[in-house]
Amino acid sequence: MADRRSAAAEGLARLSEWADAHLSLLRSLSAGMAVAGVLVLARSVRMTTKFTNALDIPVEFVTKNVKLRGKLHHITEKGLEVEHVPISIPLLTSIQRKWQSKGLLLVRLAGVELAPSGMAWLQQELKPKQIIWFQLLGREELALECLVLVNKGRFLSVCLNEEILRQGLGRTVPIEGLPHDSHLYWKLHRRLLRAEFKALKKHKGIWQEESYYERIRDRISSNKVVQTLKQFVSWLRNT
Template sequence: GRLSGVFILKYPPKTTKFTNAVDIPVEFIEKNVKLRGKIHHVTEKGLEVEHIPITIPIVTSIQRKWQSKGLLLVRLAGVELAPSGMVWLQKELKPSQMVWFQLLGREDLALECRVLVNKGRFLSVCLNEEILRQGLGRTARIEGLHHDSRLYWKLHKRLLRAELKALKKNKGIWQEESFSERVRDCISNNKWGDLDWSWKRIQKIYKKKHLVLCITGLGQSLL
């Protein structure tokens, strides 16, 4: 005989428009799904983004009639933004600019994300890293990811490398501090002891021997 029945979707499809952070399934966050969105505002709390789901021509016009309106609050995961960083974002991100945001965690009504902006046809820039590369913020713990996970360390090392570039070039917030003060500030801000950071991981990030010795000595004095 023929099989007939109704398909039940376990999770909402990617054509679903999310207008509230709490509506995004836990599975989407656990799998670090990337969503597309349109920038509306840059605020002290984060980026206000309109989720733009994948569109299917047949259903798009129907969806527009019943989809509710609302913006998602997206924060740059792993970044403590300086005031100058927010000013930079307001200049760089134009209203209605499209971005991709990778879900890493959710706290209250805010989404902790890795945010990507297209720069040309084949190039995209990670805003989290670019802020640190310009010296417009400091690295911080990536909320939502367990610090023992591979993804946590992969992303955190990229952020630290970006911060180190600004530190070495005296850019942004690092301009007026001495080298040793900058390294000490970087270490204490990350609370590496609290995160059970192994010194072997530090050495992989900071390849130059004199810098590794400096960091190790300062870090041990802080622990």
């Protein structure tokens, strides 16, 4: 028993000597862990912060195309008015709620020009307070250019940007906010063009209308002068 106590005391003494000899290292490690803790906390605060204004969203969130969650409130001609729903961490979230302001984010369907029928379709398909996801692609003043996704069932999500074009309820336009020479820009633009082409091929939505050349042809055919000439040519053939 005495030998065991002696060995334990000797081990403790050696540990104490090592700690004294490497005191600066231990202090550095402690400082490093403290800094890491602060960084983790700061990141948690940013990820759990409720954004009520597009300008409050960090630039790196936009450049890294972060996907955020939100609750739909209104569908307007300018875009979707969405309440940001951040990640919830019980203690931190309860503290933040005390000083968070209220406000809605204006989310636009990037790369899509909505037709009036597209607005009506959105109002029919989306429900008030419905949870949506919006991936940040760009920011223009107070509006966010995004890919908007809604869940359809447990394992399926639909990109509204593509679905609008696939149904022929809008037209493809340049994606604002992304560099036009970037890989991501052309990847997304091709996706949108493919969706639009499907509607064009099937004559869905706005593509059911007559083409420009067909309208010109019909106007020429209905012109009185043209009709008179046709009658004259027909009379000559019969004489």
